[in-house]
Amino acid sequence: MDFPQRKRNRLKGYDYSHSGIYFVTICASPRKNVFWIPSELDRLAHTAPTDPVGADIIRPLQAPLSEAGRIVETAILSIAEHYDGVEADHYCIMPDHVHLLLLFEGDIWGKTEAPPLSIVIGSLKRWVSKQLGYSIWQKSFYDHIIRSEKDFHAALHYIERNPAQWQADHGDDIWV
Numbered sequence: 001m002d003f004p005q006r007k008r009n010r011l012k013g014y015d016y017s018h019s020g021i022y023f024v025t026i027c028a029s030p031r032k033n034v035f036w037i038p039s040e041l042d043r044l045a046h047t048a049p050t051d052p053v054g055a056d057i058i059r060p061l062q063a064p065l066s067e068a069g070r071i072v073e074t075a076i077l078s079i080a081e082h083y084d085g086v087e088a089d090h091y092c093i094m095p096d097h098v099h100l101l102l103l104f105e106g107d108i109w110g111k112t113e114a115p116p117l118s119i120v121i122g123s124l125k126r127w128v129s130k131q132l133g134y135s136i137w138q139k140s141f142y143d144h145i146i147r148s149e150k151d152f153h154a155a156l157h158y159i160e161r162n163p164a165q166w167q168a169d170h171g172d173d174i175w176v
Contacts (some may be wrong), residue, residue: 004099005115010144019104019105019143020103020104020116020146021056021089021101021102021103021104021145021146021152021155022101022102022104022141022143022144022145022146023099023100023101023143023146023155023158024098024100024101024102024117024121024141024143024144025097025098025099025100025122025141025142025143026096026097026098026100026121026137026138026141026142027096027137027141027142028064028096028097028136028137028138029135029137029138029139031096031138032096033095033096033134034066034068034069034095034096035065035066035072035095035098036064036065036066036093036095037064037070038070044084045063046101046171050059054070064098064125065093065116067134068128068136069093069133071128071131071132072093072098072124074099075091075127075128076088076091076093076098076124079102079124080122082123083120085104085105086103086105087102087103087106088100088101088114089101089102089103089160090156090160090161090164092159092160092162094162094163094166097168099158099159099162101146101152101156101159102117102120104116106152117143121141121146125137125161148167
């Protein structure tokens with residue numbers, strides 16, 4: 001029996017060990033809310049638009065993170081501590097997925113068998129799963145290589161507006 005070939009997630013021939021900015025999306029499996037507290041969001045479904053919380057995280061006004069969401073945030077904030085030259089420039093924790101702009105500075109990795117981006121994301125996912133005692137993640141992740149300032153600003157705008165767009169798209173049915 002021939003099984004369908006899985007679509008490649010990474011750009012063929014691209015060396016992910018080079019300096020650059022990567023827009024990454026990691027999804028919970030099976031796309032259920034695990035990162036926000038549902039009872040609080042029911043109350044906030046008709047409230048004000050997004051409000052920055054801290055320097056780099058954007059989420060709906062006063063929408064608290066669940067235990068899993070707080071663990072993910074801790075993992076994101078500690079990336080720079082574990083990987084020299086890699087930092088989370090901006091991020092957004094949504095109910096069922098996470099967006100990150102990861103900045104890789106300098107060619108500190110050299111040649112490796114596994115792309116450094118995959119190592120960073122894989123470590124983040126494993127650490128979060130270990131803290132929770134179970135895995136919450138879909139297999140793999142989506143990435144986009146930022147190639148220009150315009151591309152960077154588009155990704156940043158997407159991250160900043162995603163919580164408000166989520167509420168606009170889902171309204172009272174925020175958990176669908």
